[in-house]
Amino acid sequence: MAGSLLADPGLLSLSATRLIALAPSDVIIILLYFVMVLGIGIYLRRYASTSNDFFMAGREMSAWVAGLSFLSANLGALELMGWAASAYQYGILAAHFYWIAAFPSMVFLALVMMPFYYISKTHSVPGYLQLRYGEATRALSGISFAFMTILMSGINMYAMALVMKVVLGWNIHFSIWVSSLTVAVYVALGGLYSAIFNEVLQFFLIWLGALVIPILGLIEVGGWSGLTARIQERMHSSDYVHLWSTLGTFSGNPMGVHWTGIVFGLGGAIAFGYWTTDFLVVQRAMAAKDLRSAQMAPIIASYFKMIVPLIVILPGLLALGVLPYRLVPETAVRPGLHSYNEVLPLMLARYAGPGLLGLGITALIAGFMSGMAGNVSAFATVWTYDIYQPYIRKNASDAHYVRMGRWCTILGVFLSIATAYFVTQFKSIMDYMQALVSFFIAPLFGTVIMGMIWKRTTAKGGFWGLLAGTLSSVAMYAAVKAHPEYLRYIALSPDAKDMAENLYRALWSWLICVLVTIAVSLFTKPKTKEQLTGVAWGYTQFPATEVLPLWKRPIFWAAGVAVFFGILQWIFW
């Protein structure tokens, strides 16, 4: 789900001339943000004294706080800038990544999977895998997650520094060290409390900082009808403003995808894999004060996720309609030309004067920093609970594990910084690292969901299914890298483009994971009823929700978001 900003490592070749100059009021706004996040970390330190406090925020977050944090952990600045760029490139098709790639999977997490995570009292997704499948699957998942999380944190840090250099002319080392050390201080002090508080703060900053673009943009073009008319006039095509009607063929839309890839690959394997098993986001919902709040968190987040295109996709479309010049791919950037990836800062500079500009830039910085905080807090939890405690030092005191969490946070930040510098030296590595992360997402969902809904799934079935799904994803990726013409076999069409490969690769790897899990499970010994109590369907007692009034039930709000989703699809069909 990462933004497409990183898709091309040629970003460094951008003009060194800065896009935006800040006024003193903008600088004060940015400085105030740093003071506030550090202040929050220092204030919350006194409350993060036990491991339950430090790693799970005391499991006492309200549904709203957990929900906004759940969304913010995903709403990084790279995500915003990357998808604004994609909207400029592909049109409203990019909104699929906010709609079908969010609502069904987030609601599924809330209604089907969250009860298992919450009732099993696990601290992490690898922790659930240990309860359901045993140590081998937990080790495979925990180690790969810890490794990937730190790598992604470093890549995001590098990308942030690069954006700050391009947009504001800031020194790369300054950006990396100042923002990293700030994150290290506030997460090491307040743990998940700090991370969640700052994510909720970031949610407000992003919305209020970016809202100036769609409001003034729509005034400038004369509303949605004026925008579509301008885009049609400039692009000589109406494909950019239709969500589904161009997806009948691979060649009929700018993205080169088919509706089956969008529905089953994106909305199915990728979205379910990301939203239901990526511990970075799931951890926020697990920190809720009770099961109902934990279920409501993703549902609340899904409402806001559905309207994020207002501040991400719409600016990209507005840029198509109003910018007096054409943006170009990274590979075509020359002096005087701007790339797709600069669309959000360019639109911000177009409408935001002193003060509002500072708020917009602060929103981007907040997005980067909270993304890093999310990564290192999830890393600290998985390292401490799923690697250190079971394999290195069992039965230590609670205070010892909290100390380990704090040091692990600092270590995670320094490893991220090291990764950022590594990427600076070997920029093409970014592409591979992102692919590396994508290898695990879809198969992991297959393993987790099979364990939850099918009692017959065995420990060996789960392990070999996960391994087979992951390896098949690696194999497909390597095959297309080595022989680009193989894309036609993965995506089932000679007209498919790069995006289609990601969607179908995820779908096939998920299917392979599920099929291998089933096959191996049928020939191996199942777990007993006692071993499956609380972790598998049929052996888990769910708290009754019938006693709640209808409007307090998660299913009621899930139905509401389904209606909202349907209306949006109909409007932009």
Next chain:
Amino acid sequence: MSRSHMLPVWFFIGVLLTLYGAIILITSLGDWAHPAHTVLAQYHPGAWGGTLLLLIGSFYAIRFRPGRK
């Protein structure tokens, strides 16, 4: 330490947004006669945005202030 005394996140958000609203509003009013060279600057978006932030921020800061029962 008892978490019942913990300041809610909404209070921190309120304080920051109030400060931001004041800064943006003052900046915008100061530049009223000479608005920035941005598109649609004649609508003074800074004044509107600053006022909105001030309203949202002060609501949260007052509603969730320390010591409020």
